[in-house]
Amino acid sequence: MHGLMPRRTAVPAKRLLALGIGLVLCFCAVCAAILREMAQKDYQHAREASTNLVASIASEIDRNIELYDLSLQAVADGVKLPEINSISPELRQVVLFDRAATAKDLGSILVLNPAGDVMLDSTTAVPRQANFAKHDFFRVHTRATMGLYISPPWVTPEGEYLISLSRRITNSDGSFAGVVAGSMRLSYFHNLFRKLNFGPSDSMALFNTDGAMLMRAPFDITKIGQSIKESQALKQFPARRSGSYVTKSVVDHVSRLYVFQQVGNHPLLIAEGLAIDGIYADWWQQFWLIGTLVAALGGFSIVLMFYLLAAVKRRAAAEDRLAHLASTDALTGLANRRRLDDTLDAEWRRGMRAKSPVSLLMIDVDHFKIFNDTYGHQAGDAVLATVGRCIATSTKRVTDLGARYGGEEFSVLLPGIGKAGALEVAEQIRTRLTAERGSDPQLPTISVGLACLVPDDERTSRDLIKAADLALYEAKREGRDRVVVGPIGWDKSGKRRVA
Structure with missing residues (x-):
């Protein structure tokens, strides 16, 4: 039966959920961008510091070699x-x-x-x-x-x-x-490197352009003279006299950022290797701290969002129940007069657009006032509830709407159904009520007026109600307990005529 109200908050709830998740993701994206920028700054700072250190050491070595070379040149000339x-x-x-x-x-x-x-x-x-x-x-x-x-x-x-x-x-x-x-x-280079502060996995190496290792820190005597021809610095030299790259060491296979430079114009290269783990050591601490805080805030936001959604759903459900109660007759469970009027207007407009018929049943309980005065109001309410149940069980489509029109009068709106289909529904209601009277002979009968119109610009939904009312009045005149199909009209002389 056309008695369920649509949940108006379904779409807003989804939008609220999407908005909440979007805000959390945006917050995470901002934090990720900040962390990425911090990582890039740590890398850049490490590379700049290493470049300055390598340049300083290269200058120191170059100065001493130049001084010694001047002595050699003086002897050669002398x-x-x-x-x-x-x-x-x-x-x-x-x-x-x-x-x-x-x-x-x-x-x-x-x-x-x-x-x-x-x-x-x-x-x-x-x-x-x-x-x-x-x-x-x-x-x-x-x-x-x-x-x-x-x-x-x-x-x-x-x-x-x-x-x-x-x-x-x-x-x-x-x-x-x-x-x-x-x-x-080589102790000169060893003493020079020993003065520097390195990280646990950092290194510094001095080697000639043929790839022979002259000195390395941390110091290992077995590495002196070792060939490192596969070094990236040698692959880039002499096209580049200085530069940086990230690779695994050919000596100990540790991933490092290497910064290299030629020592003056001599066939010597000096390279410092900063362990990648060491470069990002502080950054990882900040990453876990910020990541934990972001995860906690994100989780709290999501939990809060679900609590808010639950509250919105509870409120929506309450509003739906209130809307249902406001549009439902408490005694019969059918729609009330206000709901009928709103639905009839909407279906009339829809029928006008689709050029489809709209049928309406007006139902009245026969001799209800006498029954109510004889057996009391409780018995009368039971009769009205029984009629409402017969109407509800006979209207199967979601577009059908059974309503209590007022007092002992009921209405059934049947959009998209012609006279034949509406007559079948009306007879089903009477048949079900007749079955109920088999166990209770005192149960009153009903009279039904049926009207069916195709909406157009010349008529309104009020004309459909009026036509159904006329048919119901005719059913009463013809002896009650029957269905009369309208529309029925009256001429000026007061005689009945079919419209």
Whole structure:
């Protein structure tokens, strides 16, 4: 039966739920964007700090190598002076070798003849007997004219790790005249790196452009001389003399941010590796703190939202119940007069648009006043409830509407049904009531007036009610307990006529 009111709050409740979830997601998105920006700033700050540190260390190493190289160049130029061999050995030592050659972590400077024999030694006026013809720093100068050569690390018989710095001595005609060579202890780089503060998984490495490791922090003697030709820094050099990248170390396989730079114009590269976990250590703490707070606030918001939705639904249900009670007859459970009028107007407009018929039954309980006076109001109410039940069970479609019109009078609205269908419903109601009278012979009968109209611009829903009323009046005139189909009209003389 057309007796259920639509839930007007269904769509607003869904919108409220969508709005709440959208706000929570937006809040999470904002926090995620802030956390992402914080992570990017930590990364950028770490890269900038590492770049500055690498540049500072590279400058320090370059300055010391340059000073030592100046000493080598002075010796290479000095041994070519004609008078150098005519002065005393003590004076020659002073002229050729400055105090830079005796600095800490720097080895002696040797002057080698074209055969590789030691001719001069910065540490003594009487040179030792040694030959270095087989050393790479000597052989490289015999093959080509080049500037300062820095050798891979090598170990002395005493177990000391050194690198050689050497220059070619050239005659005036360009021929090979020997080599001036010095050495630098790797302990210099070890002491330099040891002064720096690194994270637990951070590293710093100094290596030549051939990939030979000269020094690494944290220090591991087994890594000295190790080849790291697969390093990304060597792959980018010499196209890039400095830069940064993120990769796993070829030494210990730890993911790091590497910042590298060439040491001056020398064939040396220095690279600092900052462990990715270390870079984001503080960020992860902030992430878990902020994430926990956001999750807690989001969860609280969602719980609060569901409580609010439940309250809205309870209020909507209460409003629906109140609306149902306001439009329902309490005694019979059918719609009341107000609900009938509103529904009839709506169905009349719909029928006008669709050009479909609208049928209306007007039902009246026969001799109800006499029955009510004879058996009392409670019995009369029971009769009205029985009639309402017969109407409710006979109107099956959701568009059908049974209503108590007033007193002992009822109405049944049947949209989209013609006279034949409406007559069938009316007879079903009478049949059900007749079945009820089988167990209670005192139960009154009913009279039914039926009207069916197709809405148009010339008539209104009031005309349908009037036609059904006329048919009901005719049913009463013809003896009651029957159905009369209208519309019925009356001529000026007062005689009945069919419209």
